[in-house]
Amino acid sequence: MVDYSVEHSEDGTVYRLSGRLGHSDNVRFTSVLTDIADGPGRRIVVDLANLEFMDSFGIGLMLIAADEARRVGNHLNVCRPTGAVHRLFTWTGLRELLADGAAAE
Amino acid sequence: MIRPLPGRGVTQAMVAAFPVLTAKGETGWYRISRSAADEIEAALTPPGRGLIEWTPGARLSALAAAGLADGGLVVSLLTGSAFHQPLSHWLAVAAGRAFSLNADFVTILDLVLGEALANALVHGNLGVGSDSRRDRDSFINYGHAIETRLGLPAFARRRVEISLRAEAEGGVNLAVLDEGGGFDFRRVLTCPHTPSDKSGRGLTIIRQLASRVVLAESGRRLEVTLNPEDAG
Numbered sequence A: 001m002v003d004y005s006v007e008h009s010e011d012g013t014v015y016r017l018s019g020r021l022g023h024s025d026n027v028r029f030t031s032v033l034t035d036i037a038d039g040p041g042r043r044i045v046v047d048l049a050n051l052e053f054m055d056s057f058g059i060g061l062m063l064i065a066a067d068e069a070r071r072v073g074n075h076l077n078v079c080r081p082t083g084a085v086h087r088l089f090t091w092t093g094l095r096e097l098l099a100d101g102a103a104a105e
Numbered sequence B: 001m002i003r004p005l006p007g008r009g010v011t012q013a014m015v016a017a018f019p020v021l022t023a024k025g026e027t028g029w030y031r032i033s034r035s036a037a038d039e040i041e042a043a044l045t046p047p048g049r050g051l052i053e054w055t056p057g058a059r060l061s062a063l064a065a066a067g068l069a070d071g072g073l074v075v076s077l078l079t080g081s082a083f084h085q086p087l088s089h090w091l092a093v094a095a096g097r098a099f100s101l102n103a104d105f106v107t108i109l110d111l112v113l114g115e116a117l118a119n120a121l122v123h124g125n126l127g128v129g130s131d132s133r134r135d136r137d138s139f140i141n142y143g144h145a146i147e148t149r150l151g152l153p154a155f156a157r158r159r160v161e162i163s164l165r166a167e168a169e170g171g172v173n174l175a176v177l178d179e180g181g182g183f184d185f186r187r188v189l190t191c192p193h194t195p196s197d198k199s200g201r202g203l204t205i206i207r208q209l210a211s212r213v214v215l216a217e218s219g220r221r222l223e224v225t226l227n228p229e230d231a232g
Helices: A030-036 A056-071 A083-091 B012-016 B034-043 B062-069 B087-099 B103-125 B136-150 B185-190 B202-209
Strands: A002-009 A012-021 A043-054 A075-079 B050-052 B073-078 B159-166 B172-177 B212-216 B221-226
Touching: A012 A056, A030 A056, A030 B136, A043 A056, A043 A083, A043 B103, A056 A075, A056 A083, A056 B103, A056 B136, A056 B202, A083 B103, A083 B202, B034 B050, B034 B073, B034 B087, B062 B073, B062 B159, B062 B172, B073 B087, B087 B103, B087 B159, B103 B159, B103 B172, B103 B202, B103 B221, B185 B202, B202 B212, B202 B221
Parallel strands: A012 A043, A043 A075, B050 B073
Antiparallel strands: A002 A012, B073 B159, B159 B172, B172 B221, B212 B221
8 A cells, every 4th residue: 555745845745655556546646636736836746766566557647647737737746766666667668757767766 | 254265176285275364353244454464464474375265155266276286376355355455465475485586576476466456356346447547537536436346245245366376487377367247358458558548558567577468258367477587
């Protein structure tokens, strides 16, 4: 099950995900999507550095989140995936979704 | 109650390899407690080779029985019991231990099992289509549809069975069976996808990572062979 913390600042909002993001997290992520769609003009970062696992459901979720942010004029960055999560972005041809196209150090 | 069950092709010796499990603090027929989740994980720790959630008339498939006889792992649970558990992780770790797989192989196995299980549980047994996941509102509706069906015994009591066994030269064969309505997998396999698709790429990922993928029984049975080079 995925867990996340939220950090609000003048620069925007950072979501730090940890654990496993999979098909059973649909309800848990609803409030995040609702918040991301609150705009315009906010900078939102989804930090995946501590996320251990993500499947195609999570990929779809990141794409929906990016669309929602764009729709209301927010800017969303997905960043710092590691290990298997980073490889999933590569396998699915979605590395361009990442803010810097690279994994966390 | 979760307990081992002899079935067609399953000998008492095989059953003896299953720890006896009782779900403590069970909250319903198909909603298992955290303590039961701990017991499922424990059932996949040696000498455990898996478990079957008992319901009247429950049987292992011939495929799972053969796998068990061959030193494999088997888990058979009702959808409501399986849905919120990290089953793919538990099974991948157990397979890594039982079949001496390296960490990269376990990671790939975890992902492939996760995608196969999501398809079997969500689209198969719960009958919720992935094409309803396009934007925030449809995503929320998708979540509600899943939770609603998990509350309906006709869906939540459908069974999912996962079996794994070691193949020659370090490979692993996995099979996932569901009790859903099946799907037109030939159409799905030939349907073009774009990187921006929000859903429907689970099977694509499996085919990308596996050496062999077989869909049968109208899509209710998925068999996958992974080889060590697939994890490279």
